[in-house]
Amino acid sequence: MIFSLRAVALRGRVLLLAALCSGGAAFAADGAPRAAPAPAVNAAAISQRPGHAAIASANFLATNAGFEVLAKGGNAFDAAVAVAATLSVVEPESSGIGGGFMAVLHRAKGDRDVFIDARETAPAAVDRKDYVNADGSPNRDAALKGPLSAGIPGEPAGLVLIAKRYGRLSLQQSLAPAIRIARDGFQPDPRLRDSIAEQKQDLRRWPASVAKYLPNGKPPAEGAIWRDPDQARTLELIAAHGDDGFYRGETAKKLVAAVQAAGGNWTLADLDGYRAKERAPIVVNYRGYRIVTAPPPSSGGVAIAEILNILSGFDLTRMAQPQRVHYIVEAMRRAFRDHNDYLGDPDFVTMPLDMLLSPFYADGLRQSILPDKATPSSMLPRAEASEPGMHTTHFSIIDADGNMAAVTSTVNYVMGSTFVAAGTGVLLNDEMDDFALVPNKPNVYGLLGSVANAPKPGKRMLSSMSPSIVIGADRTAVIGSPGGSTIITQVLEGILHFIDGESAQQIVAHKRFHHQYMPDVVNVEQGTFDAATSDALTRMGYTLKPRASWGFMNVVTWDRKTNQLDAASDPRRPSGLGKVQ
């Protein structure tokens, strides 16, 4: 059941809009502050703080864990730690401490935005040959299953960083709900039971995965209480020792022993050397809204900014649906072409971000769009010869003070690598597939990649994760979605719907479409287009392809004029919970 409570507006203090517009600096520990242009000014008075909080996540236990730490005096960032850790226990098919996350945080004090990069890294012994069969074809099993598919996890370090730099509570307090649920047990939701059933052949390859996910040889039965004592212990070590509880000592030794025994190549030095990073977010202005989103090593924010910059030359609000969809798809096509060609880990590759984010560049791309015809992707030149680039979760939080957290977290594909490291309860990710492992061969999401995203020791693989905060003169949204390569387009559409005035509930329920340059088709959710629109798009040259699987968006919004918070969890995921309290 979806809960979406509409809170009664509380008395809020007001400030002049000018105060909002004067802020907007993006900051990073490793980069200079980047000034964000201010949103459009009007003279309305707005609320300074909501006075109450909103959380939307893919699982009601995780949403409630967030509220539990808020009730203990925590802020949105403590709640983010609690929600992420709880999802590691109750939604392991999508994210967890064996994976990584990306987050956009907004600190109300000083109106500051920061991006937290807790993306996985390649181990030092990474070798592309491990992912290629003798005949030169991609070895999909090595890329997607077992320890070779797993990057060095980033989530534990990211949670420790958020708690230490931005939280008010201790890690023990923020991790307490997840530890309790893992120890005492919970009833797995239908999606977790289905994911285990779907992946059972691969889970059976690893004894610790069988012990954890297939007790008595079967997925947990409906209504069964399921406990995760090994993960509870690992979370306790993180709570007690921070990074050392995972990246050094007992847990690190168990992780490395399990990975190496199963043919993987992690070392203690790989774990010891992992660092979560703060980076300057991407900031783009569109129709008076400031969109704060993910920079590389996500391609999401660059693509969203590029698409919005192209679209800013059109008045979408005055167009019939086929024309509007045509321009959005053409903008998606051009942004994904650049995604494939240019983007990678900023610590390893130099990217032409100034160009990609420039309005002049967008002007040129806009000029190349014909008003009434699809551009075949094969007619759009690649920027360079490519040496040859679903399962993830997102949650959104606003606290009583107006702090915000947009967090997208992943183990990559359903149940990650399906490999549990014995004695840790940690299900490892299969994020290595997000590298361009084999030249000119797409990954599991059909994404191509270039040298910019080639694997290297210690390098972060490119991601599509696009946690975003959209700040307007009087309305704000915290938004994101899972969905592999479709994350970018789903978040983009959510942003457009929010700017069009839709509520959180409308945004998450909205039907969606997707284009990613190659394959040159428009994926369409059933019910997105009426027959006339489908016909018009087909006449323009588009190939429409039905797609059943769409991400589970979780959105919270704050209307600062009425001081109303809304929280909505995607109706495609019945276990989700958006709640205002």
Ligand code: GLY
């Ligand atoms: N593993 C999916 C992504 O990061 O894009």
